[in-house]
Amino acid sequence: MKKYLLQFKPFLIFIGTFFSAYIVLTLLYKFYLNSFSDNDVDGITTIVSHNLEQLMQLFNCDVIIHKSVLHPYFEVWYKGKFTIRIIEGCNAISVIILFVSFVIAFSGKFKTTLLFIIAGSVLIYILNVLRIAILTVLLFSFPENEHILHGVLFPLIIYGLVFILWVFWVNKFSKYAK
Numbered sequence: 001m002k003k004y005l006l007q008f009k010p011f012l013i014f015i016g017t018f019f020s021a022y023i024v025l026t027l028l029y030k031f032y033l034n035s036f037s038d039n040d041v042d043g044i045t046t047i048v049s050h051n052l053e054q055l056m057q058l059f060n061c062d063v064i065i066h067k068s069v070l071h072p073y074f075e076v077w078y079k080g081k082f083t084i085r086i087i088e089g090c091n092a093i094s095v096i097i098l099f100v101s102f103v104i105a106f107s108g109k110f111k112t113t114l115l116f117i118i119a120g121s122v123l124i125y126i127l128n129v130l131r132i133a134i135l136t137v138l139l140f141s142f143p144e145n146e147h148i149l150h151g152v153l154f155p156l157i158i159y160g161l162v163f164i165l166w167v168f169w170v171n172k173f174s175k176y177a178k
Helices: 002-007 009-033 043-058 093-105 110-141 143-172
Strands: 063-067 074-078 081-086
Touching: 002 009, 009 093, 043 063, 043 074, 043 081, 043 110, 074 110, 081 110, 093 110, 093 143, 110 143
Parallel strands: none
Antiparallel strands: 063 074, 074 081
């Protein structure tokens, strides 16, 4: 048994570090979310909604985004039509937690790791806001394709970016980079 533990030590350290970081970050995020009332929208989702509105207005889109009176989400009205709602799950924090946990598990030098986590998180956030903007326009024009757009294409794009960042990290900056 000891032989196998030694043989798989790097893998076991990676798994332990990844899940530890993921659990700690998820618990911190859940603690943050629990500080809001049931009918209130968390601050990060509010910022995402405001950034979406700013981005779409930058491109002269006819968009109105406001907090739902009855529910904990933002309503996005595009060209006078209710198109999408922005809920807590739309703020990309769960994706960022996954990204950060992986980078920590394959950490390199502290400064490099920290800078990559910050840059990658900002990139994921920006792509997420762009994703919501494009999704708004596409769902306005093609509401019948909601499942393929929201459920397949856009998750593929955001998780694809995360995967590319991970591969880049492991090959260029992690302690396992050659």
